Structure formats: C-alpha cells, structure tokens
Amino acid sequence: MKIKYLAVAIPLAFTGTAFAAPNSGAYVDDPQHEWVQDKLAENIGMPNMIMCFVSALRADAMVNQGPYVALVDMDKCDSSKRGQDTSSSTNVGATTATNYTSVVVNSTRASNDDPMIAHAWFVPNDDGGTAQRIFARAVVTASPSAANPNGQFSVSFCGVPADQANPLSGSCSMFLGSMSADASVLTFSENGMGDHDGSPQPYTTRLTFMKSGTGGSGHIAATGQGPTPVDAGFVYDSQHFKRGQANPGKCFSRNRAQANYSTWRYGVYEADGSRLDLAHPGFPIQATYNGQTYWGGASFWGVFLPGDLLDQVTQVTRVEPGSNTAGTVYDLTKAGGKLYKMTKVDGLMGDLKGQSLMVFLPSNVIAGDTTGNQYELSWDGTQLVAVRKQNGCDQNGCSWTDLAKDANGNALAPTYVTASGLRTSAPFMKALQGFSQSAGGEVRIEVPVSGEFADATPVTTRSRDVVVPGSATPNLVCTERCPKGGLSAGDFTGNTVYQNITFIDWNGTPTTGSSEFVFGPVPVANVISYTFAADGLLMSGAAAVDASTLSLSGNHQYGLQSGRLIDANSASLAAARCSRADEFSPYEQSDTGNMICPWLVDNVPEYYTYETGPNPWNRYVGLTSGGVPVTFDPPMNFVLTVSTDNTTEAAGSPLIGSKVQLNYNGFGDLQGIPGTCVDTTTNQPVTCGTGGDNGQRWVPAFSIKDGTELVNGSSTYYVKYLEREMRFAKVPDSACSTLDLSTPLATALPGAPTDDPRAAMGAEPTVTNAPKVIHGVVQ
Structure with a gap:
C-alpha cells in the first residue's frame, strides 16, 4: 500500500499519462507521483514532508520484513528548499549535494484483510535550530486508486528535541499532528513551536477537505507561520478551482492541457526497460560513535554521515546493499577545502x-x-x-x-x-x-x-575533476580572486578575503588593489603563488586557505571560490603570457611575455580552482584503504537539445534549440535543467529574486517528456518522470463566478491533535544491517 503526497488533496481534472518505449521492465513498473502545487500548500509543509518521507521509505515493499534503515534525501522532500532559487549560486556542489536522513522503519500487516501499519523514527538533518526527533505512525487501510486518489489512511506524528533524555516521555514539545483521509474527507491538524525572527513562536494548522463527485471544497487556517494568520477556503467544480479569504478570490483552470508542470525526479532506463545504474556510483557506509551506529554513503560528490559526525569519526565501514556482512574499513581523509582540475x-x-x-x-x-x-x-x-x-x-x-x-x-x-x-x-x-x-x-x-x-x-x-590530497600537484600561480591565507570572520565581514595584487589598468597604469576583480594584465613578477599541501589545503606561504570552521553568509554563503590557478611550469602558463610592442600596441599572446593576461588565462587548456567553507561540498572528504584513495564514477553526462518534441517548452521559447548538459548521479537524480520562477499567488512566471517575501518559487524551466532518448557514447537511454508537481493556469476571476467561497469558509475545522503515536510505537529499534532503501529505491 502506498501513500501519495498530501498536496494531491487539491484535485486534478482527470488523470492518465502516456509514454513511449521501452514497453517492459522497471520503465513500465516504476510508479509515478504527481501532485498539485498551490499557495495553500505552503501552510502544510510538515505533513507534505512526512508524506514524502513515507513514500520514499517504501514501507509497502518491506511489509513484515522487520525493522530496516532507509536513507531519504531531505532536500527532495522539503518543498521550501526544492523551490529555492539556486540560479545565483556559482558553486556546482551547492546544487548537486545530497542531504540524506537515516530513518528506521518497521512495516507490518497481520493479514491481507488487515491494514498496513508503518512506524518511522528519524532525526532530520537540518541547517540550524533545535534538532528534532520525529515519531511517525501510518495506518493504511486502502491504497490510492482512480476513484480515491488519497486512499484510506491515518497518520500521527510527534516531534521532541533530539537530545531529550527520554524521548518517549513528556509532551510532544516541538510539534504534534494528525491526518486522516478516506474517499470523501481529508482532515489535518497540527500544533507546534516554531521560530519567528529568532524568537520561539507557537503555530497551528487546521485543514478540512471534502470531495463530492467532480467537485469539492476545503477550509484551511494557520497561525504563527507568518506576519498574519491565514484563514482561507477553496472550492472547485469539473472545470475551475477557486481560492481566497473571501469572494471573489483567485480563479484557476483545472484543464491539464493548460497547466504547467515541474518535474523534480526522473528515472533513466536501458533499452530493455531496466534502470540505468552507474558502474561505481558509491556505496552505503556505517560509522560508530559513542556506542551508536550511524548510516551514510560515499560517492563522487563526497562522503555523507548525519549531522557533524564526519568531524567526530576517523573510519567508516563499507556495507554492500542487501548484505548483513560488514566489508572494508576505510580511513577518512578530510580537508577544509577542495581543489579541482578544470579542462x-x-x-x-x-x-x-x-x-x-x-x-x-x-x-x-x-x-x-x-x-x-x-x-x-x-x-x-x-x-x-x-x-x-x-x-x-x-x-x-x-x-x-x-x-x-x-x-x-x-x-x-x-x-x-x-x-x-x-x-x-x-x-x-x-x-x-x-x-x-x-x-x-x-x-x-x-x-x-x-x-x-x-x-x-x-x-x-x-569539465572538472577533484584533486585527491597527497597526489602530485604542481606549484600554482594566481592573478585574480586570489584568497588570503589565515582567513578570519573579519575578512568576510570586511570583504578582504582576497589578497592585493599589482595589475595594469585599462589606461596602462600599474595599479595595486584587491585581486577580486582584475581585468588588466598582471606582471609575471607580481603573480601570487600557492602550493597544495598533502593535507588537502591550499597554502599561501605558510598560511592555509581554510574557511571550513567559519560561518559564512551573503555573497559567500555557498563558500569561497578562488580564481583560476595555473601550473607554474606548464604549457598553460605559457599560453597565458602576453606582451606588447609598445605602449600604444595591444597585448598579444607570447610564450615568453612578461605579463599574464586574464583573457588568455580563461582560455588555457587546463587550470585549477579551489574552494573552502563550512558547507559539506566546500570540503574534501575521501576514503582510503592502505593509503590508496577510493575512486567513484563521476556523473554520466548527456546533452539535451531542447525541442517541443522532447520537453514541455513551448514553440518560440528562447530555450528551443539550446543544448543543456544533464548530469546523471544515479537513479532518480538527473540534474542540469535551467530554472525559472513563478508567482505563488497567480502561478504565473516572474523574474527570479524580484518578488516579496515568500512571493515566488524557483522551478525547473521545463520538464522532459516521457520516452525522450538520451545518448551517451554509443548507448541510448530513455527518461520518464518519477515525481512532478502541476500548477493550475490562472484564468479571469469571472470564470469562477458560480463558485462560492462562503460555504467552505464556514466548514468546521478539526480540533487540536491529541493522538501521540509514541505509546504505540515504542523505542526506536536497533538496526545493524545496511540500508534496505535509498530514497524510494529498494536495495
């Protein structure tokens, strides 16, 4: 039995998806999840996250198999993060890193006539605030169907501080919620303690949704989740959807052909319909700390363990998926920065x-x-x-x-x-x-x-490759964005993170200033030199370039990136040298020139870049065995030429004909589609970063159509969506004149939640086996 996202409570006009070859295997069998994204859903973030977790846990596939560990990518389940504008980030790691949460699950069913009961215990990885320990209990009586898209179920969930000595005692001090649904009614209720401008603030959410035939209505109320309370209703018939706090409200079409879609997860498949798997994409790992076992993973993008555990342990153990036997023990190699070779x-x-x-x-x-x-x-x-x-x-x-x-x-x-x-x-x-x-x-x-x-x-x-600490690395020289050694918090607040350098300004005058923005030639005698130490840090003289322990924000919230670093003894340095015949002549490339020209540096065959910062992707964390580094396959790359045949992009769009580089990191993780922003009130396009608070969301600019071919080398693969949202198209409010908001606004809301699941669930089971599920994929 499966549970879909709560957002499907906002109804579709009709369902059904047609896709092309292959016609067998996982391509046909893998389920597809679709939900309606609407502004009203912003007030039900926690239940949507929990429902996403339930879906990713695959409790339906693990019934009566005992407690198991599932790894869930938190960012894929957090709609607030999924909708953030990442276009301004100039750091690939910031947009590709996973954020797995380890979840212990137990799914049982007494008989085919009894409901499926799923228990989940987890502590989400969070960016800040008080860590939460969550207990979630789902009782599923009927699976979703065409007539009943929500199925029949009840869910209760409780949150307590993660460091609470006895998490089974006392109240659910962080939040307590419950939800239930059948063919005609869905209700949701939650009380919790949130944060507003740095101060604790209680919040409440209540929802009632009723369905009848091709129509229905709902009422939602929320407090403590913004500057003003929310009390809004929605009503729909077979053609239109209307929402608002009073008539006339906002009117939208329920016609799927007019709607816009954003796909958040894709599957990529072989020609025979089987899933495309990378040969060496990574593997689960376990670490022991203070007598407890923690689960994580290692891949091309780095090593993951919950919270700050990477800073506490020095070794991890590989466990093969589906095996209960511990494998190779690896030493962790850690550095406060990361060096890339760029070709x-x-x-x-x-x-x-x-x-x-x-x-x-x-x-x-x-x-x-x-x-x-x-x-x-x-x-x-x-x-x-x-x-x-x-x-x-x-x-x-x-x-x-x-x-x-x-x-x-x-x-x-x-x-x-x-x-x-x-x-x-x-x-x-x-x-x-x-x-x-x-x-x-x-x-x-x-x-x-x-x-x-x-x-x-x-x-x-x-193209980029990570340079493994301890490998033979040349001396490097820098002419722009040359970071300081011995960085401090004051360097970031005072914008002095880059060293000064002497360059020739456009008037031909030698000028000394910050290397943050250098467009003129730099005398060879004035380049800034670095070495790459065996411990993985870039060294400016005796001082390390290390911001891994600092708290960064603003322009450096994604980490500090250097400019282009060139091998001091390479052909690339010679290609970047320049000179001119006299002060009235332009600078030209010269292998023996006395200047380094930035526009030539940009075009050399290869150079290096370095990054450092507190984010996981800013730091090198690798595995070694007997001193030999473990290597992983990089993402598989595809180039998609955007057309109306293979994407939802409309004819005449400026994206038609462009070539988009897609990176496939493993099943369900296909990235690289450019983004755009939509207004959350009207669902219409808006320029990113120009709306008010919570007034817009970042979404992929288009969706790839099911059956689209992707080619890598001589092999052809096929795509289909796994998870996507649909946004209703805005139409004139007069089109909803026959829909009345007064009735749903008068609909009774559920009372405060009272169903604490902890008594029925008990303590979290101890699981020592490898993860059985990784974000919806049974291992």
Missing part, C-alpha cells in the same frame, strides 16, 4: 540559447551602472539580454532588480550586452567569464574583435 571543452554561443548565465560586468557596460555588478544574462538567438541585476546577498539569499519589467509589472525596453559595447566600455575584457548551472559550471564567451555576438561565437566550458 577546456569547446562549444558555441548557440548551444547556450535561453539558458541563464551569471556574469560580473564592470562599470558602464550597462547604462547607469557606475560601479559594476553581477548580472544574469541570456542569449535569445540574436542578442545577449541582461535579465536582472543583483542588488546584494545576505543569509536569506540574494535580491535582484528585474530589467524586463518595472515595479508595476510593465514591460521595459530590453537591455542588451553587445560585443561592440564591451569593446568600447571595457576594452580589457576579451571574454565574458561566468557560470551556468545548466551548462555544467564555468562558461567563457569570447568577445569578437569586430562585429557582434552570434550563434557561432566561440564558447568554452570546463
């Missing part, structure tokens, strides 16, 4: 059509910008359009100014970045150097010496 890959501007590109533009490139700023650019096939400008970043993310619309939503004249304009206002910029998540990371666009940007303008991206 050049050639491409064209047309490959980036419609994709987001984050670029710093110096002063006067954009009219009225006298200081220079970070911009989001996008190539539309004929022009490089400036979409938005970054105003600043803090612990809550980054804010932006929309360059396409004014504050009232009126269209503005497009802002273009032209090659001729760059040659005039920033003659030292021979290339635009930026970041594109959908292009795989760093992107360099050559500025033509004449004419304008075109589809055929040369573009380079970079």
Whole structure:
C-alpha cells in the first residue's frame, strides 16, 4: 500500500499519462507521483514532508520484513528548499549535494484483510535550530486508486528535541499532528513551536477537505507561520478551482492541457526497460560513535554521515546493499577545502540559447551602472539580454532588480550586452567569464574583435575533476580572486578575503588593489603563488586557505571560490603570457611575455580552482584503504537539445534549440535543467529574486517528456518522470463566478491533535544491517 503526497488533496481534472518505449521492465513498473502545487500548500509543509518521507521509505515493499534503515534525501522532500532559487549560486556542489536522513522503519500487516501499519523514527538533518526527533505512525487501510486518489489512511506524528533524555516521555514539545483521509474527507491538524525572527513562536494548522463527485471544497487556517494568520477556503467544480479569504478570490483552470508542470525526479532506463545504474556510483557506509551506529554513503560528490559526525569519526565501514556482512574499513581523509582540475571543452554561443548565465560586468557596460555588478544574462538567438541585476546577498539569499519589467509589472525596453559595447566600455575584457548551472559550471564567451555576438561565437566550458590530497600537484600561480591565507570572520565581514595584487589598468597604469576583480594584465613578477599541501589545503606561504570552521553568509554563503590557478611550469602558463610592442600596441599572446593576461588565462587548456567553507561540498572528504584513495564514477553526462518534441517548452521559447548538459548521479537524480520562477499567488512566471517575501518559487524551466532518448557514447537511454508537481493556469476571476467561497469558509475545522503515536510505537529499534532503501529505491 502506498501513500501519495498530501498536496494531491487539491484535485486534478482527470488523470492518465502516456509514454513511449521501452514497453517492459522497471520503465513500465516504476510508479509515478504527481501532485498539485498551490499557495495553500505552503501552510502544510510538515505533513507534505512526512508524506514524502513515507513514500520514499517504501514501507509497502518491506511489509513484515522487520525493522530496516532507509536513507531519504531531505532536500527532495522539503518543498521550501526544492523551490529555492539556486540560479545565483556559482558553486556546482551547492546544487548537486545530497542531504540524506537515516530513518528506521518497521512495516507490518497481520493479514491481507488487515491494514498496513508503518512506524518511522528519524532525526532530520537540518541547517540550524533545535534538532528534532520525529515519531511517525501510518495506518493504511486502502491504497490510492482512480476513484480515491488519497486512499484510506491515518497518520500521527510527534516531534521532541533530539537530545531529550527520554524521548518517549513528556509532551510532544516541538510539534504534534494528525491526518486522516478516506474517499470523501481529508482532515489535518497540527500544533507546534516554531521560530519567528529568532524568537520561539507557537503555530497551528487546521485543514478540512471534502470531495463530492467532480467537485469539492476545503477550509484551511494557520497561525504563527507568518506576519498574519491565514484563514482561507477553496472550492472547485469539473472545470475551475477557486481560492481566497473571501469572494471573489483567485480563479484557476483545472484543464491539464493548460497547466504547467515541474518535474523534480526522473528515472533513466536501458533499452530493455531496466534502470540505468552507474558502474561505481558509491556505496552505503556505517560509522560508530559513542556506542551508536550511524548510516551514510560515499560517492563522487563526497562522503555523507548525519549531522557533524564526519568531524567526530576517523573510519567508516563499507556495507554492500542487501548484505548483513560488514566489508572494508576505510580511513577518512578530510580537508577544509577542495581543489579541482578544470579542462577546456569547446562549444558555441548557440548551444547556450535561453539558458541563464551569471556574469560580473564592470562599470558602464550597462547604462547607469557606475560601479559594476553581477548580472544574469541570456542569449535569445540574436542578442545577449541582461535579465536582472543583483542588488546584494545576505543569509536569506540574494535580491535582484528585474530589467524586463518595472515595479508595476510593465514591460521595459530590453537591455542588451553587445560585443561592440564591451569593446568600447571595457576594452580589457576579451571574454565574458561566468557560470551556468545548466551548462555544467564555468562558461567563457569570447568577445569578437569586430562585429557582434552570434550563434557561432566561440564558447568554452570546463569539465572538472577533484584533486585527491597527497597526489602530485604542481606549484600554482594566481592573478585574480586570489584568497588570503589565515582567513578570519573579519575578512568576510570586511570583504578582504582576497589578497592585493599589482595589475595594469585599462589606461596602462600599474595599479595595486584587491585581486577580486582584475581585468588588466598582471606582471609575471607580481603573480601570487600557492602550493597544495598533502593535507588537502591550499597554502599561501605558510598560511592555509581554510574557511571550513567559519560561518559564512551573503555573497559567500555557498563558500569561497578562488580564481583560476595555473601550473607554474606548464604549457598553460605559457599560453597565458602576453606582451606588447609598445605602449600604444595591444597585448598579444607570447610564450615568453612578461605579463599574464586574464583573457588568455580563461582560455588555457587546463587550470585549477579551489574552494573552502563550512558547507559539506566546500570540503574534501575521501576514503582510503592502505593509503590508496577510493575512486567513484563521476556523473554520466548527456546533452539535451531542447525541442517541443522532447520537453514541455513551448514553440518560440528562447530555450528551443539550446543544448543543456544533464548530469546523471544515479537513479532518480538527473540534474542540469535551467530554472525559472513563478508567482505563488497567480502561478504565473516572474523574474527570479524580484518578488516579496515568500512571493515566488524557483522551478525547473521545463520538464522532459516521457520516452525522450538520451545518448551517451554509443548507448541510448530513455527518461520518464518519477515525481512532478502541476500548477493550475490562472484564468479571469469571472470564470469562477458560480463558485462560492462562503460555504467552505464556514466548514468546521478539526480540533487540536491529541493522538501521540509514541505509546504505540515504542523505542526506536536497533538496526545493524545496511540500508534496505535509498530514497524510494529498494536495495
């Protein structure tokens, strides 16, 4: 028996999905989950998360097999994180790292005539605040069906502080909730203690949903979850959905053909319908600390263990999925930073059509910008359009100014970045150097010496490999964004994280200043030198470049990244050297030149970059056995040429014809699709970062259609969605004139929750076997 996400309580007009080959195997058998995402669902985040957990635990596949461990990717179940705008992040690790929570599960069923009972005990990995220990109990009497999409079930859940001495005693001090559903009624009730502006604040949520034939209605009330209480209703018939706190409300169409979809998980399959598995994607690990066993995993992206356990242990043990026998014991190699080797890959501007590109533009490139700023650019096939400008970043993310619309939503004249304009206002910029998540990371666009940007303008991206600490690594030199050794918190608050360097400004004058933004040549005698120590840290002289113990926010919330570091004795350094005949001549490449030109550094065959910070992806954590590092397969890469045949993107979209690099990290984890933002009140597109608090969500710009072929080398694979949301299309409010909100707003709400599941569940069982399920995939 399975439970879908609570959000399916907001109904669809009709169901059914058709997809192409293969016609057998897991491609056909793997279930697909779809739910309606609506603003009302923002007030039921906790139950949606728990329902996602229940789905990912696969209790239905583990009935009467005893307690087991399941690993659940928390970020895939937290809608608030799933909807964050990550386009402004210039760190691949920030958008690809998993966040597994270890869950102990016990699923039982006395007979085929009895309900399935699933118990789950877990402590979610969290970014801050008081750690929670959660008890969840689900009693499932009937599975979901076409007539009853929620099935028949009840769920109760309780949260207590994770460090509570006896978690089975006392009240559910962090939260207590319950939910039940049958064919016609769904109710939900939760009381809890949250946080508002750093102070504890109680909150409540109540929901009643009633279904009758092709229509239905609901009432939701919430307190303590925002500046004002919520008391709203919704009502629908076979054609429309209406919500609001009073008439006339907001009106939406229930026609699936008019709706928009965002897919959050995909499956990739072989031609015979079996799941595509990487040869060496990683494996589960276990660690023991203070007499307790903890579960995690190791893969190309690093080593995962719950909480700060990585800082506490020095060894982990490999356990083969499905085996109860402990395997190889590995030593943990840890460092406060991570070095990458970046290798050049050639491409064209047309490959980036419609994709987001984050670029710093110096002063006067954009009219009225006298200081220079970070911009989001996008190539539309004929022009490089400036979409938005970054105003600043803090612990809550980054804010932006929309360059396409004014504050009232009126269209503005497009802002273009032209090659001729760059040659005039920033003659030292021979290339635009930026970041594109959908292009795989760093992107360099050559500025033509004449004419304008075109589809055929040369573009380079970079493949990247992690450099293992202790491996033979050359001495490195830096000319821009050269981080300081001995970093302190004051360096970040005072914006002094980069060393000073002497460079030639565009007037030809030697200038000494921060290496954060260097566009002119740097004398070879003034480059900043580094070594890569055996312990995995970049060294500036005797001082390590290490921010792993510091709390970072604002522009550095995703970690500190260096500029390009070049092997001091390589052909790449020679390729970056330049000189000029006299003060009136331009700098030209010269293997023996006395300068390093930044625009040549951008284009060398290979260079290195370094990152450090408190986030897991900022630090190197690897496994060794007998001193030999363990290697894992990198993600499998696919290039998707966007079309109306293989995606939901509409004809005429600027993304049509663009080439998107997709990274496959293992089943259910296909990443690289560019993003966009939608207004949570109207479900309509909006420029990211320009809305008010909680006024917008980041979503993938398109969904890949079921049956789409992906090619890697000589092999062809097939895609289908596993989990996706649907957003109703906004229509004129007059279309809902026959729907009345007064009735649902008068519907009785459930009382305060009273069903504490702990007595029925008891203490968390001790499980020593390897994880049996990893986010919905039975091992």
